[in-house]
Amino acid sequence: MIPSEARITIISGSGISKASGIPTFRGKDGLWKNYDFMELATPKAFRTNPQLVWEWYYWRLGLISQTNPNKAHLALKSLEDAEYDIVILTQNVDNLHERAGSSRVYHLHGEIYKRRCIQCNDVSYWDASADFENPIVPKCTKCDSMLRPSVVWFNETLDPNIVEKSYSRLQETDLLLIVGTSGLVYPVANFPFIAKQENRQIEIIEFNIESTPLSSMANKTVLGPVEDTLPKFVFEIIKDS
Ligand code: BV8
Ligand code: ZN
Numbered sequence: 001m002i003p004s005e006a007r008i009t010i011i012s013g014s015g016i017s018k019a020s021g022i023p024t025f026r027g028k029d030g031l032w033k034n035y036d037f038m039e040l041a042t043p044k045a046f047r048t049n050p051q052l053v054w055e056w057y058y059w060r061l062g063l064i065s066q067t068n069p070n071k072a073h074l075a076l077k078s079l080e081d082a083e084y085d086i087v088i089l090t091q092n093v094d095n096l097h098e099r100a101g102s103s104r105v106y107h108l109h110g111e112i113y114k115r116r117c118i119q120c121n122d123v124s125y126w127d128a129s130a131d132f133e134n135p136i137v138p139k140c141t142k143c144d145s146m147l148r149p150s151v152v153w154f155n156e157t158l159d160p161n162i163v164e165k166s167y168s169r170l171q172e173t174d175l176l177l178i179v180g181t182s183g184l185v186y187p188v189a190n191f192p193f194i195a196k197q198e199n200r201q202i203e204i205i206e207f208n209i210e211s212t213p214l215s216s217m218a219n220k221t222v223l224g225p226v227e228d229t230l231p232k233f234v235f236e237i238i239k240d241s
Helices: 043-048 050-065 071-081 096-100 160-171 188-198 226-240
Strands: 007-012 085-090 105-107 110-117 123-125 147-151 175-179 203-208 220-223
Touching (some): 043 050, 050 110, 050 147, 071 085, 085 160, 105 160, 175 188, 203 226, 220 226
Parallel strands (some): 007 085, 085 105, 175 203, 203 220
Antiparallel strands (some): 110 123
């Protein structure tokens, strides 16, 4: 039984978007299988070959634009509709949580629809009319310099404000759901451990198709596709509330 005043926080990874048709990074049909991630999404790779990095992002943008939120994203929205206090800390750069209607989503690794000027830092969004079939390096409308995807690459620091907001949320969280992440990418992989250390009453439940380095520290791991297990879990919470 989860009291209606419970503060619920979700840490989501690419496993929640898999059922929508977006491949995960690791695993048998991982996105990285066809690409060398370190080849394509690091500051050095972008400096060396911005056209190639953009081609990868155009391909992902085109893919994500064809997808829709799945039952797992929608289950989190129904928790919000049931007046639970929900915050989603996502490692995903897609916008499926927002398109499912979730209103408090922190993008720890940035957003693929957002671009940033490498010179003047002006931020802009791809709009719905963008043609992702024709990968050209976009230019800043303010200073004509190159734009980059506004995502966090390896060896880039996360936005300190978002990290700060996430830490304080975890301090006051009653129930933490870790959904569809391999728990291998830092610093987010550390978040559950920090939360458990600093917030003794937190309950941690993991949703994954296999165990991860987070499984031993979670109170429970619900094994199975999250698009099936999370709606069932949410249904039970709302039914008992
Ligand atoms: C930083 C954005 C400070 C871009 C991404 C050595 C040890 C420890 C750390 C490091 C180290 N060497 C370097 C580091 C730091 C490094 C790191 O953690 N490396 C790891 C790999 C060892 N981290 C960083 O660099 C971070 N910055 O530390 O800054 C700093 C500064 C300067 C110098 C040094 C350090 C930045 C990390 C962010 C990188 N950006 N993405 C983009 O997307 O284009 S990472 C990428 O991985 C995505 O964001 C993704 O979300 C993230 C994590 O992956 P997951 O989401 O977990 O996806 P994955 O495929 O791995 O797993 C999917 C899971 O779902 C699996 O468990 C699977 O079983 C499950 N699943 C699948 N289907 C389902 C399912 N579950 C349920 N249902 C299903 N249907
Ligand atoms: Zn500019």
